[in-house]
Amino acid sequence: MATIVAFHAHPDDEVLATGGTLAKLAAEGHRVVIVVASDGWMGALGEPGSTTRLDELRASAALLGAARVEHLGYADSGHGPVLFPDPPDRKRFVRAGVDEAAERLAEVIRAENADVLLSYDACGGYGHRDHIHVHAVGARAAELTGIRVLEATAPREYVRLVTSLLRTLRLVVREDEETQSWFTPRADITHRVNVRRYARQKQAALAAHRSVVQGSGRLARLMRLLVALPVPVFGLVLGSEWFAEGGGATATGIPCFDRVGGAKQRGRPPRRSAGGRAAVPPVSERG
Numbered sequence: 001m002a003t004i005v006a007f008h009a010h011p012d013d014e015v016l017a018t019g020g021t022l023a024k025l026a027a028e029g030h031r032v033v034i035v036v037a038s039d040g041w042m043g044a045l046g047e048p049g050s051t052t053r054l055d056e057l058r059a060s061a062a063l064l065g066a067a068r069v070e071h072l073g074y075a076d077s078g079h080g081p082v083l084f085p086d087p088p089d090r091k092r093f094v095r096a097g098v099d100e101a102a103e104r105l106a107e108v109i110r111a112e113n114a115d116v117l118l119s120y121d122a123c124g125g126y127g128h129r130d131h132i133h134v135h136a137v138g139a140r141a142a143e144l145t146g147i148r149v150l151e152a153t154a155p156r157e158y159v160r161l162v163t164s165l166l167r168t169l170r171l172v173v174r175e176d177e178e179t180q181s182w183f184t185p186r187a188d189i190t191h192r193v194n195v196r197r198y199a200r201q202k203q204a205a206l207a208a209h210r211s212v213v214q215g216s217g218r219l220a221r222l223m224r225l226l227v228a229l230p231v232p233v234f235g236l237v238l239g240s241e242w243f244a245e246g247g248g249a250t251a252t253g254i255p256c257f258d259r260v261g262g263a264k265q266r267g268r269p270p271r272r273s274a275g276g277r278a279a280v281p282p283v284s285e286r287g
């Protein structure tokens with residue numbers, strides 16, 4: 001049995017990107033550890049609601065069968081054009097040095113003697129600054145520990161199709177040009193996991209993020225739509241999860257690097273498998 005550390009930016013990311021995979025791993029007897037960089041809270045701790053999203057993450061993790069949840073101690077960096085000052089009691093994740101944050105993650109990886117690290121692709125999927133930082137920190141933690149890395153992503157071509165559909169439904173408003181560099185070209189995806197059997201768990205875990213689902217804005221509307229779908233339909237829509245090993249080809253020629261200088265210098269995560277560790281990820285299928 002293997003130990004998998006799933007590294008995520010915020011509470012709720014563990015579901016959409018990897019929820020079915022984690023549920024499948026746990027159901028098959030593997031040890032699943034979820035590490036979240038930020039608590040999903042912009043303000044100071046102690047304010048009303050400051051622990052809500054971590055509480056929701058713990059509820060979601062229990063539904064997915066995870067054995068442990070860790071928070072690296074950072075605040076949410078937010079997604080708008082403005083990066084706000086740090087709250088008084090902790091740094092925003094994007095302001096944490098790559099080495100500092102990677103060492104915190106590496107501590108968990110070492111303590112767990114973990115076999116596989118799940119991280120994000122070079123664009124952090126859709127380009128959120130904290131998600132891009134997860135990629136850099138995950139890659140550095142892999143260098144520090146020698147762990148094998150699979151980067152959660154989705155086929156860029158499929159994402160374009162879905163976003164144009166969502167735009168038609170007025171659930172997202174992004175322009176095509178902005179979505180061009182999102183996620184990973186299909187040719188660079190190394191693993192696809194069929195998680196339809198775990199659709200019920202994945203949907204329940206998503207619903208556990210109540211403050212997000214009940215929030216305002218288009219994302220919340222989309223979340224409400226997803227948690228209201230009949231389980232078989234939810235399984236059709238979110239029944240696959242994808243990973244790229246070794247950074248895929250996302251390390252060159254992708255506009256997001258220009259926006260986030262530094263990620264490129266950090267380089268690709270190592271391709272090596274650590275000696276004596278699982279050479280094949282426990283549940284994924286090539287394709």
Ligand SMILES: [Zn+2]
Pocket residue numbers: 009010013128131
């Ligand atoms: Zn996120």
